[in-house]
């Protein structure tokens with residue numbers, strides 16, 4: 347091929363790649379596309395470089411680097427797709443941008459079964475007339491700092507400690523950061539009705555089973571007395587004398603969103619599950635995808651709600667839930683996720699539990 351013909355062909359192919367979905371994630375103008383066509387590859391290269399610097403990524407070989415760059419580009423396409431399906435949030439580069447969906451799943455860890463342990467009661471139906479318009483347990487001192495589960499499918503243990511930290515604060519007036527590692531190492535509670543379905547460290551678990559374990563064990567130790575390692579190869583080092591928070595009872599909240607809000611306000615942060623697919627590319631805003639699976643695969647903590655999240659794209663104000671995640675404070679909005687309220691989006695209303703702590707004084 348003649349060099350010039352090749353060049354034209356090259357630019358046209360780049361344009362085709364670009365038009366199929368690559369590029370800037372918040373601007374869709376044709377001008378933008380045409381301006382950037384010339385150096386699309388360069389642009390990705392620099393995005394990838396910036397990504398590597400920001401998240402301290404090192405790849406052992408050129409081969410690994412090239413492979414991760416190809417995954418990164420595929421994830422930029424995914425982010426662009428998510429942006430179209432979820433215009434009230436911002437999707438783009440996250441620390442998961444060089445990971446395949448399979449690798450991403452190691453950062454989740456919810457066993458998707460829906461049976462409840464025998465000790466789980468049903469939360470009472472509460473009045474919902476006088477609920478505050480906006481509510482956030484962070485403003486009332488019931489929420490600890492955002493933690494990081496690392497490459498361990500232990501989300502369920504963070505959701506559990508978060509709920510008990512809040513309940514313990516309500517019962518005792520003290521905010522204690524509690525140990526996930528105790529749950530990862532010591533909690534092998536099984537679902538009585540489903541054989542082999544047990545809490546299993548980095549291989550997943552369920553918040554209700556973890557409340558059941560905590561009830562039986564006598565409580566949880568402090569984070570600093572039993573620190574998180576991010577692996578489940580150690581033995582159980584539980585010391586009953588060092589328990590600082592105990593479960594009185596726990597209950598399953600009805601799927602009605604007003605009941606969820608009322609229970610949140612009354613009992614403290616709630617353990618909830620959702621489908622995390624949009625969270626791989628989430629950067630900020632209120633996530634409210636048009637399409638989202640309700641297959642639950644991630645355990646998180648519901649800490650509040652807002653009446654009106656402003657959506658740039660749709661010019662509407664959406665009520666939303668405020669969710670504490672366990673992927674460190676760099677992810678999302680300082681470690682938090684906002685998801686719209688009102689439609690059980692991504693299954694967020696499907697599995698909600700409240701816990702009551704013992705006042706140990």
Ligand SMILES: *[C@@H]1O[C@H](CO)[C@@H](O)[C@H](O)[C@H]1NC(C)=O
Pocket residue numbers: 381384385388389
């Ligand atoms: C390439 O893109 C950058 C921004 O990403 C821009 O500043 C620069 O001017 C572009 N170069 C050319 C030749 O268009």
Ligand SMILES: *[C@@H]1O[C@H](CO)[C@@H](O)[C@H](O)[C@H]1NC(C)=O
Pocket residue numbers: 467468469470594595596597702
């Ligand atoms: C949990 O305990 C509290 C305090 O004793 C009680 O008010 C509540 O009804 C109990 N909830 C369930 C579901 O048993």
Ligand SMILES: *[C@@H]1O[C@H](CO)[C@@H](O)[C@H](O)[C@H]1NC(C)=O
Pocket residue numbers: 575576577579
């Ligand atoms: C697990 O974590 C502990 C404490 O950080 C560390 O000493 C150990 O080497 C880790 N084990 C594995 C298999 O990563």
